[in-house]
Amino acid sequence: xxxxxxxxxxxxxxxxxxxxxxxxxxxxxxxxxxxxxxxxxxxxxxxxxxxxxxxxxxxxxxxxxxxxxxxxxxxxxxxxxxxxxxxxxxxxxxxxxxxxxxxxxxxxxxxxxxx
Amino acid sequence: xxxxxxxxxxxxxxxxxxxxxxxxxxxxxxxxxxxxxxxxxxxxxxxxxxxxxxxxxxxxxxxxxxxxxxxxxxxxxxxxxxxxxxxxxxxxxxxxxxxxxxxxxxxxxxx
Numbered sequence: 001x002x003x004x005x006x007x008x009x010x011x012x013x014x015x016x017x018x019x020x021x022x023x024x025x026x027x028x029x030x031x032x033x034x035x036x037x038x039x040x041x042x043x044x045x046x047x048x049x050x051x052x053x054x055x056x057x058x059x060x061x062x063x064x065x066x067x068x069x070x071x072x073x074x075x076x077x078x079x080x081x082x083x084x085x086x087x088x089x090x091x092x093x094x095x096x097x098x099x100x101x102x103x104x105x106x107x108x109x110x111x112x113x114x115x
Numbered sequence: 116x117x118x119x120x121x122x123x124x125x126x127x128x129x130x131x132x133x134x135x136x137x138x139x140x141x142x143x144x145x146x147x148x149x150x151x152x153x154x155x156x157x158x159x160x161x162x163x164x165x166x167x168x169x170x171x172x173x174x175x176x177x178x179x180x181x182x183x184x185x186x187x188x189x190x191x192x193x194x195x196x197x198x199x200x201x202x203x204x205x206x207x208x209x210x211x212x213x214x215x216x217x218x219x220x221x222x223x224x225x226x
Contacts, residue, residue, distance in 0.1 A: 004157075006157070008155055034214070041220070042219060042220070043119075043205055043207075043217030043218050043219050043220055044158070044205070044217050045217070046214040046215070049214060088157060088158065090158075102160060102163065102173065103148075103158075103160065103215065104160075104174075105150075105157035105158040105159070106157050107155055107156060107157040108157050
């Protein structure tokens, strides 16, 4: 069983829709949670970074963490065709020693927003 | 400020050949990592470094070697390429506890 599970989709939505992307994890040692966006044939870029349970908002994006359920989500409001990309969740264990360098990624969800 | 650069962008190898994937960063980051990305697998950590002269294994280290003689460079060596190493390889750098910056990737095909 993978430590981090993410539905690979693909997910296709109309422009303006609310998109919900999710990841579950099995290891309670994960303390830091990230969402990366990856356009086709490009490297991933960080969208959201959270530590505690709860919500964090940045423009049209909201990251949600529920540590008790080991579940994280990314919501995209008013989705745009430019949001079409692969979205990867990633997480890291508590800071210390060499753990800073170790990210564990989900499989990635392919999102297409059509006009 | 170029960020993280990777060369080559694309490479074709025959089984058994060796090669080095280059990665450089100009942000003076302490930490650097190598990942591979395969369909349906997300990114998996191969090796990482917490500073010049210090490296450690990630999730899938077999068949790969790394060394870090300078802060800027973190090359990844394939000792004897195998078809299973066909993948897209990403290098990343970051400061302790901060976001990782990824390079544009190297697409490797092993025949």
